[in-house]
Amino acid sequence: MQEAVLRVGVIISVKGRTVEVVVDKSKNLPHLLYNGELIRNVSVGSYIKINKGFERIIGIIESEFITEDKSVNLKKEYKQEKEKIKRVLQIKTLGFLEGKEFNQGIKELPLIDNKCYILTKEEYDTVHNFIKEGDTPIKIGVLSSETSKDIEIGVNSLFASHIGIFGNTGSGKSYSLASLYNSLFKEFGENSGFKRNAKFLLIDFNGEYSGLNSITEKKKVYKLTTRKKIEEITDDEKLPLNESAIIDLEVISILSEATEKTQKPFIKRAIELYNLTLSKGRPQSYFIGILKNKFVSILQSKNKERAFELLDFFNNIIERHSVGFKVELLNLIEWHDNKSCFKPKRGSTYSFDELEDIESLSSYDAIEEYEFLDNKLELLIDFLYVQIIEDLLVNRARNEHISPAINKLKSKTKDLFKVINFNSGTSDIFDGENLVVVDLNEVKVDIRKTIPLLVAHKTYQKQKIAFRESRSSSLNIIIDEAHNILSYTSSRESESWKDYRLEVFEEIIKEGRKFGTFLTVASQRPSDISTTIISQLHNYFLHRLINNKDIEAIEKTVSYLDNVSFESLPILPTGTCVLAGLSAKLPVVVKMNKLDPKYEPNSQTIKLTDSWTLDHGDVIAKEEDEDYDLPF
Incomplete structure (x- = not known):
């Protein structure tokens, strides 16, 4: 038969x-x-x-x-x-x-x-049985062609892997991301081992997951903003970062967008000077002594252009203690081209022939008034200026190569204080929760690129230490709208900084598995994302893709797809995706689980006719019924 x-x-x-x-x-x-x-x-x-x-x-x-x-x-x-x-x-x-x-x-x-x-x-x-022996299954949806057939994936084969979720806007990409992790938290959320050992860091560029219940009720949300005045932002609204976490070569390199071969070694020398100074019995007096020596060296310089350049750097250190320091100083001295040195102005009682006379300069008293700042990031900037003075004096560096890093750090400082609590006694962003959502929806563009890099790097470094101590700990870094941070086509930044930014995440995706760290990236534009990152993903959830470049990017990097699945990408209905990868054994078209509305991300397309058909009286009646304060 x-x-x-x-x-x-x-x-x-x-x-x-x-x-x-x-x-x-x-x-x-x-x-x-x-x-x-x-x-x-x-x-x-x-x-x-x-x-x-x-x-x-x-x-x-x-x-x-x-x-x-x-x-x-x-x-x-x-x-x-x-x-x-x-x-x-x-x-x-x-x-x-x-x-x-x-x-x-x-x-x-x-x-x-x-x-x-x-x-x-x-x-x-x-x-269609994708569950390996000993793994725990979770249902992610049903087979699109046979809705009676449930599709289950093993937790270990999916979440202990790098995941890519790609699809055009409105295709259900964010919904799938929320559905996957909601299923995971439903299955394991109450387990003590899960609460203790599993960490999830979600970088949310559009504020889709910072709602009260999005994905799960139990989470820590940092709703960062640079739009408010700094005095209007409490420390609880900022990311905690203590002193030891700030004064770190990698962190400062990220914040200053430092180049690998020129600016990063300079920052390393400045941090070494910082640590050496603070290890002294009287660090502030020790640093004042350094300032005096540099000041004398500047006044004894034989290069006019270099001398005034160095005075500008020195003025940046002293100016907050002595208003008009450089102006007052230049009222007493002037440059003599014929002798290539600083000399007293006509009528001045100062002589610069002897070192003792230079040290007796009255404006020099401003250096004695120097005090360390409480904010360690601002204090480090002073050390960066001292280091660049030293490097220029001994011809170790060129100003045009080093100054951009200091200027970028300074320009970001005001906004960084709005999103980071530098005086926190801890750098634990999880605060006892498994899931942390970093909402960047109200953050300026340059800070939006810096914060994910900083947070992901620091969290990954802590996970490496935790994993060496206990191989039971895990970290899942989830980046929604990943083209904002993982793009290699951005024209807003230098090539060197772009390379450095991508290297940090490429290290995580290439080496993270050894330390229990896994990356989930979701994006509308897979063609914009580094091919190294896409090619290292283990599991793919491919929603509707229409752009030819995006489809070509998937074709080049996803070897699991058959022709039927590949050709269906432009016509997939909303909420349906092609699941391909190591966890699925073969590509299948899946209609994803329907979420409880309270767990949905804030990414739904608005229904225009609902608001267009309301009149003024309907709005008033509705708001009175719901006991709202009327805005008019």
Whole structure:
């Protein structure tokens, strides 16, 4: 009976993984009834079994075509039109059945005349069973073509991997991200081990997940802003970052957008000077002594351009203690080109022939008034100025190569104080919760690029330490609208900074698995994201993609897709995606789980007619019923 009902046809051609099958003439109905069950007949996108001896090879039908059946006697009159044609299926082999398990890959290739069959329900379920032994399943949705078939994924195979979620705006990308992690938190959220060992950092560029219940109720949200005045922002609204976390080569390099080969070594020397100074018994007096020595060296300089350049740097250190320091100083001295040195102005009582006379300069008293700032980032900027003075005096560096890093750090300082609590006693952003959402919706563009890099880097470094101490800890970094930070085509920044920014995340995606760290990226524009990052992803959720460049980017980097799945990308309905990757064994089109509305991200498309059809009286009545304060 199985031979009669389920047989499709026989193989007539084998070209590597591509196989052609001629279909038996009785197999043209859409469904078959077998053992009381309705089974889908052969069609493009469905699976087929090829029997080669005791081997059961599984393939997917990618296309079909018809040819004239020349085996029929031409002199014979055809009884039916269908007898004139031969239906041929083009199949791509995917894997094989071994016992009650489906394995991806090629064990053996079929041979000509091997028979092909429709899968039984048991075999169909086996092919779609993605749960490895010992793993915990979570349901992510249903098969789009067979909504009665649940699609479950193993927690370890999915969340202990790098995930890519891609799709055009309105395709359900953010909804899928929320659905995946909501399913995870529903399954494990109350477990003490999960609360203790699992950490999730979500970088939210558009404020979609900072709602009270988005994904889960239990989370820590940092709703950062640079739009308010600094006095209007409390420390609880800022990211905590203590002194040890600030004065770090990598952190300062990130904040100053330092280049790897020139500016970063300079920052390293400044931090070494900072640490050396603060290790002294009287660090402030020690630093004042350094300032005095540099001041004398500047006044003794023989290069006019360099001397005034260095005075500008020195003035930046002293100006907050002595208003008009440089102006007052230049009222007493002037540059003599013929002698290439500073000399007293006419009428001045000061002589600069001896070192003692220079040290007696009255304006010099401003240096004695210097005091360390409480804010360690601003204090470090003073050390950066001292270091650049030193480097320029000994010709170790050029001003035009180093100054941009200091200027960028200074220009960001005011906004950084709005989003980071530099005086925090801790740098633990999780504050006892598993999930942290960093909402960047109200943050300036340059800070929006800096904060994710800073937070991800610091959290990853802490995770590396925690993982070495206990291999049970894990960190999932989730970046929604990832093209904002992982793009390699941005024109807003220098190439060197762009390379450095991408290197930080590329290190996480290439090395993070060894330290229990995994990256989830969601984006509308996969073509904008670094190809290194996309190619290192293990699992893909591909929603509707229309732009040719985006589709090409997926084609080049995702080797798991068959032609049918690939060609369906531009026409996928909202909420439906192609799941491909290591956790799924074969590509499947999945309709994602429907979320409880309270857990949905704030990314729904507004319904214009709802507001357009309301009149003024309807709005007043509604707001009075809900006891709202009227805005008019």
